[in-house]
Structures are given as C-alpha cells and as structure tokens.
Amino acid sequence: MVVRRGRSCSGLRSLPLSRKLSYFDGEFEKLYRSRLLPASASERSRVLEALLRCGPPASRTQAADGGGRGTRIAFAAVVLLLLGCLLLGSRPGSSFLSYCGRALLIQLLPYWDWTLYSYSDCLIRNPYYFEKGLDSLQLTDxxxxxxxxxxxxxxxxxxxxxxxxxxxxxxxxxxxxxxxEKWVAQREFTVPFLTQLYSDHPALQDTKVCSYWDSHHSLENSPGAFLEKVHRQRLVRWAIQWKNCNKAAAKVIRAFYQRPYFLPPVVELAESNWLLMASQEENGVMEDTFVKVRDHDGDLLMWIAQLQGTFEVQLLPKDICASKCTHYTLQLSPGETVAVPLQMWEVQYRPFSSVAIALAATGNWLQDPR
Known part of the structure; x- marks a missing residue:
C-alpha cells in the first residue's frame, strides 16, 4: 500500500509547527475516510511510518559514518591537548605560546582595552582601601x-x-x-618561664629570630642563650628584644595570646610578633637610654601589650610632624595595651620597674574613604 503525499519532505520541513500539525491532521483524515488504514496496529504503524518520518530512515552505513566521525573528532581533541601540554612543558614551546598570546592581545587591543586590567593592582576593589592613605599626611594634620x-x-x-x-x-x-587582661601570656610570661620555653621547645630552638638586640651585645643572637646568662650571672641591668619572624616560632608565641579585641577588621596583623624585656635595679634611677622598636616591614600599625612590670613608652613624631609636635609619654601596666599608627609615630621604651616584659605585633592598616 502506497501513501501519496501532496507535499515534499523539504517543503514540510520549512513549514512552522502549527502548519505541520494541520497538514498531518488532514492526511490522517484522508486515510481514515478512504478506509486505507489497516485494522491491526502493526500494519497501521507501517502505513503511517512514511508519513510521520517524511523520508526514508538513515541507513546503517550513514550511522556508522557518523559514529566514526565522532571518534575521529575526539581523537583529534586529545592529540591537540597533549600537544599543548608538551609545548607548555618545554621552554621553547612555552615561549612560542607566550608570543602567540601577546600577538593575540595586540590584535584585540582596538576592540577591547585589556590594559585597564593588566595595569591594575586589584581586579576587585577593596572598600577599605584609600589610594592617598600613605601619602596624605600634611603639616596641618x-x-x-x-x-x-x-x-x-x-x-x-x-x-x-x-x-x-x-x-x-x-x-x-x-x-x-x-x-x-585575659591573655595566658600575662600569667605565664616571666623570665624563668621564657628561659625554659626557649631552651626546650623544638620550634624555638631550631629557628633563628629577626631584629635581635640586647644591651650586652652578645655574639650568639639567641634569646635562649641571653636569658640563660641573665639567670646564671644574675644580671641587674639588661634589655633584650627580638622578632619571631619564623612562622613556626611565631605560632608558638601566638598560642599565649589572642587578637586584640579593640582592633577593627580593617587591620590585618602580621604573622610575626615581638618580645620586649628589660630590667633595672629596684628603687634605682632609670637610665636615660630608650630602646627603639625597629624593622616594621612597612606596616602601619603597632600594638604593645604589657605582661609583667611597667614600661615607660615614648611616641616620637616622624618626618613632617617632627617640627610641630612633641613626643607622647605614657606608662603601661600589666594588662594595658597601646595602639600606635606608625605613619606618624615612632616607638621607644625603657623599664619603669625591676623587670618588665611586653608583647608586640604589627599590622597593615589602610585608610578607607571618609
């Protein structure tokens, strides 16, 4: 049985969906009225198959060709991927790809100015950052x-x-x-405790400290060795400061204190920390020599927390402010902390009691727009 169709397959494919449905409804109606539809479902499907599919089914050869084409495309993609990896792994290949990338960027420049992103320090703007923060200090300030x-x-x-x-x-x-007030360091950090800590802890034994200074100009440059000398020789007047710049050593000291609660989230603390220690004769006259805290690594904020005894701290105006401002002087008792913006001030200290111990750290603080 042959079904005659009034339209070609190419004509049907170009029609919109609504027109196609109307056409198929009409053809079904003609078959039904002409009594050309067989009674059995299998015969009915065979008669309607040509109309529904509108063309002969794809041959097995075509299907096989399609599968082979897909395999070839996948194989070519894998080869290109491996070739790219080999080029990146070799110096000549990496240089060649870098050259191609630069040439492509040059060609894109008339259509897209990518230099705005290339020369920018950050792709995402930091709301706390103020570009004039470091250079905005004026004499009027x-x-x-x-x-x-x-x-x-x-x-x-x-x-x-x-x-x-x-x-x-x-x-x-x-x-x-x-x-x-609630730091473990305020309760634990004494001269005997720190001497034992730097003698026994592996992380503190095996690492060198930074910015070491002591009043006796020791050759060892070791806090543990100097504190042992203090203990053995019973030194009366001495001073020592050092910076724990090694991550493992700084982490050991950080276990005894927390981030100061008064610091806003704008301040990002450095990984390193300082220990400041000094002693003088009881009821004796204080020495005029102050010890400066140096090596700030360009940080803009320092805090000093008093743990034992008392330090007298002086804050000296820097640079442009030195001619118009006098220094600040304050005393730190156990549990007290001072926060100092380093853009305008330098920090120095001296003991105001028989033994004084303080902990210090720096941080980056960038002014946000007012």
Missing part, C-alpha cells in the same frame, strides 16, 4: 593632632568602630586599659 590631643587617651571596653573612626583615621595613639 600634624598640628591638628598635637594641639587637640596633648596626651594619649585611655579607654576601657572600647568599640573597634570607635578605634577606627576616632583614632586610627586621625593618626592618634590610644591606650586600652583592658587590652590584654
């Missing part, structure tokens, strides 16, 4: 700070937002009376 604030203010249970808004942004140092 120095005068404003020194005239309005003749002394360093002391606060208790201070809000980090207040620290940011009223002090860090203004280059004002601040003393926090409860900055280190």
């Amino acid at each position: 120095c005068i404003s700070v020194c005239q309005k604030h003749p002394t360093v203010e002391s606060l208790h249970k201070v809000d980090p937002k207040v620290v940011l808004q009223n002090y860090l942004r203004q280059n004002l140092p601040l003393k926090i009376t409860d900055g280190a």
